[in-house]
Amino acid sequence: MSGDELRIRIGRRFSWRRLLKSGRAEVRRSLQARTVAMVVAVTLAVAVIFSIVSMVSVRTTLLNQVSMQARNDFSNMVQQAQTGLDSADVSDSVQYQQLVNNLASSLQNEGASNLVSVYLSGKDDESRLIVPVSTDPTYEDAVTDDIRTAVASDTHSRVFYQPIAIDVENRTDVPGAVLGTTLDFGAVGGIEFFALFSYESQENSLTQIQLNLISVCLALSVLVGIVVWLTLHGIIRPVGVVAATAETFAAGDLDARVPVTRKDEIGSLQDSFNTMADALNQKIDELEEAGAMQRRFVSDVSHELRTPVTTMRMASDLLESRKDEYDPITRRTVELLSGQINRFQDMLADLLEISRYDAGYAALDLVETDLRDPIRDAVEQVSGLAQAKGVPIHADLPNVGVLVYFDSRRIVRIVRNLLANAIDFAEDKPIDVRLAANRRAAVISVRDYGVGMPHDQVPHVFDRFWRGDPSRARTTGGTGLGLSIAMTDAKLHQGSIRVRSELGEGTWFLVMLPRDPRLGAVPDNELPVDFERGTRRLAITGGFGIADNRSADYIKREGKPRASESASTRGGAR
Structure with missing residues (x-):
């Protein structure tokens, strides 16, 4: 390898621009590096200013001293x-002439060490004697x-x-400097x-x-940079340990704790963190115990109320069957009475479902079925309520089966609860139900x-017992647990429910379900439909129907197709 090639290769490996860029990134990222850089810059600036002032003074x-010395020597x-x-x-x-030559030589030899040259000439050039x-x-x-000129015109033997x-x-x-004067030598009228x-x-x-x-x-x-670096390192390192x-x-x-290694303010921080962690641990234990007690209480009460409510239900049914015999008020x-008992039963059922989920007893009965x-079952179950409210439901579903592993009872409940919520707030406007699918979700x-x-x-919206507008009349008799239970059922399927809403424009729910929950959750980039990112608008990316990466999704099994073409155009549906 030639020397030029070696220099070129070394030049490629080392770049001042790359080094400067890396240093700037480190200064932005690290408080320690930023502080050291600032201290070094300030120290260097102060030192440079001090040096300049000192040099000017020195x-x-x-120069004054050497000028004075030159005058004395002269x-x-x-x-x-x-x-x-x-x-x-x-x-x-x-x-x-001989005298002047000897005098010049003597002055040069016996003069100061910084004497460069001696020059002698007759003051009267016309005499030509010297x-x-x-x-x-x-x-x-x-x-x-x-x-x-100054020396020639001087008549008092002054030094210039x-x-x-x-x-x-x-x-x-x-x-350097030139000094001149006139020597008195009467024979020739003076010597410059x-x-x-x-x-x-x-x-x-x-x-x-x-x-x-x-x-x-x-x-x-x-030196100052090294001292500051070591000092800050001694401060920042334990702080970094606390942060980690x-x-x-x-x-x-x-159980994570910080070892207390110092007795200064940093040691106080370490000890305070450990004290805080212990307090949080204790509070978390207390809250968990209180939550467990609350869940046990809700579960026990729900179970205990089932028997009397069943008795009340039977009595109410008996009265209901003979209500035509009563006067209008009765x-x-x-x-x-019948309506409130129905609402009470629904609330007990919801509370029992929530308590089973909190206790970790909820389980899925997965069956590969057409989603x-x-x-359709959920739409049919709420159709009476929708008709009573004058709210049309448009179910636009693919014309081929969408086989998914799911718990049918829970999926029906998810869609039913979402539809019941939508009917409550639709205000006579339509509700759209659509389905999208690909190979994964x-x-x-x-x-x-x-x-x-x-x-x-x-x-x-998914908080328990939360209502967006408590003053609204709830004709469905909801318990405030429907959407929370829907989210719970979606999570059991390794999925989720996403929502967006705009005042005056309505609310939009998307229920994300993997095709097979046993394989885990599906990444967002593999979902067939999702809300547009970076905005709160009611807009989505992807399209409804059955597709996979903008191509038809044919998954055959034992010679039978499992899916077919998309039932609608893709992209930017609103």
């Missing part, structure tokens, strides 16, 4: 040069015309200072003296200080177009 102070050089000129005994131009001398001609251009930037050893813009100083070493020191500050900032940020234990407790493991009393039969639909319910009441 740079200003250092003053010493001026004093040395002036002493040399004053003590010199020369008479001709050759000696003058040729300008430079110890390093490379930097002659560093002596600008401005400082030359000019900051400059010079190039030193392949480095550009190194800070310039000295070039470099601040390279000070600049190197500043650079090193900057690198050190950057390193300290980064190290400090990393709470989830376990909520899932049903009532006859009406007998009719009311249309119990639907069957769905019975019961819809009325009556008054409907507000959305906040819909979740309570």
Whole structure:
């Protein structure tokens, strides 16, 4: 494998963008990572600001010091040069030039370590007695015309200072300074003296200080991040243990507890959680015991009332058979008595059914039968009530059998209770009963177009003894247990009942039943019909009839078809 291929492969495995995306996701997901990132960012920002302020201050102070030092060094050089000129005994131009050359060399050799070059020239250029001398001609251009003019026009031997930037050893813009003055040398009318100083070493020191500050900032940020991470880890980890234990407790493991490992506030949280769990356990036990006692009471009372109610029923039947012999008032009393006894018997039957379910004694008598039969039976049982209320029932069922394993008695009761509820609230409008099926499940639909319910009441329709509008006249004499029992029967079949309602548009029930309850519940995505998700509208997805994934469902057994084509078009039925 070539080096280029290896680099390409490594580049594919490692991506800064993927790393950044992963880090952002971790920061959003983790409180610990978010806190550490924020603390590190703040620490780094503070350290950077402090470093910048410190560098500006240090740079200003250092440049002032080196500038002062350069001035002092130049003053010493001026004093040395002036002493040399004053003590010199020369008479001709050759000696003058030799003296200036020696003086420049002496000043360069004995000057400060940051002295770059010395430049000497006669103040009177017309005399031509002295040729300008430079110890390093490379930097002659560093002596600008401005400082030359200032020195040439000075008559009081003042020292002039000019900051400059010079190039030193392949480095550009190194800070430095040119200092200049006039030396008194009567024979030639004076000598202009310039000295070039470099601040390279000070600049190197500043650079090193900057690198050190950057390193300290980064190290400090990393150290603070590690400290904060470890601190938060010590806090969040036990809190996470408490949260995990709470989830376990909520899932049903009532014996889940948190080990108390600390004596600080976290320890108080752990101990408080355990105390709360114990209190909840005790309360749950009390509620379960109270519920069991209530269920036993209801069951015992229901059983005990069956005998006297049967006796009352017999007496009422006797009176009913001879009511024509009574006067109108007595006859009406007998009719009311018979009706209330019937309602009492229905309530006892419902209570006994509920008590059997609560006690875990309810069982299914599964038989593979045509699901249309119990639907027809239920429609027939409520037909008299529907006619009396003036409510038409439209049963639109497939024209072929829908074989399903079910308990016929319970399915009849489910549909009958849903129809009785719909008749109560249909307000002379029709009720539609339809059936959908595929290979896995069957769905019975019961819809009325009556008054409907507000959305906040819909979740309570299956609660025991709950009524959406207690003020309404209940001509059916319902007990308030019908829909609860219907849901119980559906759950025994590994199914469920779903409901939607709109005020003024009616109520819609869908009874979801697996084709074979012994195989367990059917996932929502495999149901032939369901309510539209993400909305509360009275709308469904799928279609009624018999189909499987938009194709005809022919399931043959011993040469006989078990199902046929859909009896209606699919999709978006309302």
